[in-house]
Amino acid sequence: MKPIFSIATIVAFIFFISACQITEEEAIERSQQAFSERFASTETVEVNYEGDQIDFYLPQGMEITEEIDFNIQLEKDNQIFLLFFIPVEPWDSEVHLIRDQEFEIDAVAFEALESEDKLSYLSISPSEEGYYKIIVGLGGAKITTISEVENVVDSTEIMTEILHSVQYKD
Template sequence: MFKKAMTGSIIIFSMLFIAACGASIETEQDKAVEQAEKAFNGEPEVANQEIQSIEFYLPADISIKDDKPNNIILDKRDHPYILFYNPNEKEDSQALYNLLLDTDQPLIVNQTFTKDQRFGYLVITEIEEEETYEVTAGIGGTKATTESAVKNVSEDAKILMEIVRSSSIQ
């Protein structure tokens, strides 16, 4: 009897422990805003890529997979990111941001930042696939987007804003 009770207690404790260790969207969204704001307000990373008419920083573990006019497809271990830029929009433009808000998907995060005549934003929407979110970070006419599992939302927000913050259109 004691052995069954002990085994049951261990199983319940293990389940609670695993559930507590998992990332929640509430925790991740707070961290995502913090990470994106830090990247937006900080010094930009030094650009190490030049393609089409844009220069930008690309972390070592991310590669360029494809490029089309104004769109660059990036890849991190089979996880795609899309970098989009509109050379006609300045860093204070809100055009791309306003287009993002025109969605039927629920907005989980809608955060804007301004500094030194730059308009930045982080928008996270829930998509139909369970526990998956679209994360978009942008400054003016440049934005980067990916789909993230809950546990990757804040890290992706940081990466996206670092890439966008470092970009300059020629």
């Protein structure tokens, strides 16, 4: 009787674990939704990082690992994020959008949103097996990372939050 109970427990556990995993399609769809909702939101996040050229919201658990002219490398849980910015470009600039449209030809999602004074975009492209390259841009700033499928939504949310808090220094 004990072996049958053990097998039943293992099978139930496998079903439970597989039900909790997010599919690639769900991850991409939820990332697009998170990106769109944040773009439409008027809620502001308080800046908590002051750099030499730029101030922005640095999410909890994330650290700056390198800062050089117009580039900042961030890291969270061994995942690297690269923030690129051109302070002279306005928030509705197409500079990064056009370039990434040309280079990200394998994108499974490419969405651009525009308001009166902002142009933002999200690009999600397959990388290696089980990983995706995510780019979130806003005017002359963009942030990019490589993420496992199960972290695509969280990565997109973090990246979008950071970009929408960016403030350039004079």
